[in-house]
Amino acid sequence: MKSNVFVDSHVHTNYSDDSTMRLEDGIEAALALGLKGLAFTDHYDLDFPDNQFLFEFDPKKRASHIESLREHYGPDIEIVNGIELGVQSHVLDQSARIIDSHPFDFVICSLHVVDGFALHDSDGFYKNKTKEQAYRRYLEEVYQLVRSFENFDVIGHLGYVRRYGPYEIKSMPLKIYDEIIDSLLKLLIERGKGIEVNVSGYTYRLGTPLPDVDILKRYKELGGEIITLGSDAHDAAHIGKSFKQGLAALERSGFEHVNYFKNRQPIFVPLK
Numbered sequence: 001m002k003s004n005v006f007v008d009s010h011v012h013t014n015y016s017d018d019s020t021m022r023l024e025d026g027i028e029a030a031l032a033l034g035l036k037g038l039a040f041t042d043h044y045d046l047d048f049p050d051n052q053f054l055f056e057f058d059p060k061k062r063a064s065h066i067e068s069l070r071e072h073y074g075p076d077i078e079i080v081n082g083i084e085l086g087v088q089s090h091v092l093d094q095s096a097r098i099i100d101s102h103p104f105d106f107v108i109c110s111l112h113v114v115d116g117f118a119l120h121d122s123d124g125f126y127k128n129k130t131k132e133q134a135y136r137r138y139l140e141e142v143y144q145l146v147r148s149f150e151n152f153d154v155i156g157h158l159g160y161v162r163r164y165g166p167y168e169i170k171s172m173p174l175k176i177y178d179e180i181i182d183s184l185l186k187l188l189i190e191r192g193k194g195i196e197v198n199v200s201g202y203t204y205r206l207g208t209p210l211p212d213v214d215i216l217k218r219y220k221e222l223g224g225e226i227i228t229l230g231s232d233a234h235d236a237a238h239i240g241k242s243f244k245q246g247l248a249a250l251e252r253s254g255f256e257h258v259n260y261f262k263n264r265q266p267i268f269v270p271l272k
């Protein structure tokens with residue numbers, strides 16, 4: 001893998017309540033791998049239902065920390081000031097204000113909560129739902145939120161329910177959910193929004209990225225061009241992990257490039 005042109009566009013640090021990695025350690029790991037850069041995309045989930053976590057950080061404090069690291073490391077590495085914004089229908093205005101009042105380079109919009117249930121809790125949301133019911137409800141909620149919210153660049157880990165749903169077979173085949181997925185992808189394309197290839201699917205033993213190749217391929221067929229690649233690392237060991245599989249998935253889906261973001265603008269990097 002010619003990794004020195006690629007950016008890991010989804011990395012958590014100790015500004016997220018579920019990570020203890022320092023920004024410095026993330027940068028050192030990326031440098032050791034020969035990555036071109038990394039995007040710090042710490043969690044910001046207003047009104048997260050699980051009291052164990054407070055997924056809010058001080059964007060101003062982290063931005064000045066990032067600024068000092070940019071000065072320290074110079075042009076050796078691209079450090080992207082990103083955020084993973086977890087949205088729910090009742091916090092959209094407040095969420096938009098967070099994005100509008102800080103100079104983020106990159107905003108991932110993610111669904112971690114549906115109908116008041118944290119999706120990582122395998123008991124709540126999935127209770128009394130077949131796999132198909134749970135997956136459809138999740139996809140419908142993503143669609144509704146994209147209709148009413150615009151302050152983001154890419155949708156995070158599309159198919160996140162696959163990580164935690166207590167189902168034996170966790171795949172989300174396009175052919176079963178094609179209507180809702182097509183509507184969602186068309187809406188994203190119409191709005192100039194992208195998706196990410198989140199390779200944490202390999203860590204979670206799904207055997208595919210999130211989303212899988214059939215959905216990536218469909219996004220491309222429909223005219224989708226904006227695509228980022230992210231490990232969703234919460235520690236240094238996971239930075240750039242499974243990038244080889246992620247890049248292969250991109251190629252199999254018909255992409256000849258991958259993006260990363262600066263100043264909310266996509267930068268195109270050829271795969272070859």
Ligand SMILES: [Zn+2]
Nearest residue numbers: 084110156157
């Ligand atoms: Zn997430």
Ligand SMILES: [Zn+2]
Nearest residue numbers: 010012084232
């Ligand atoms: Zn994440």
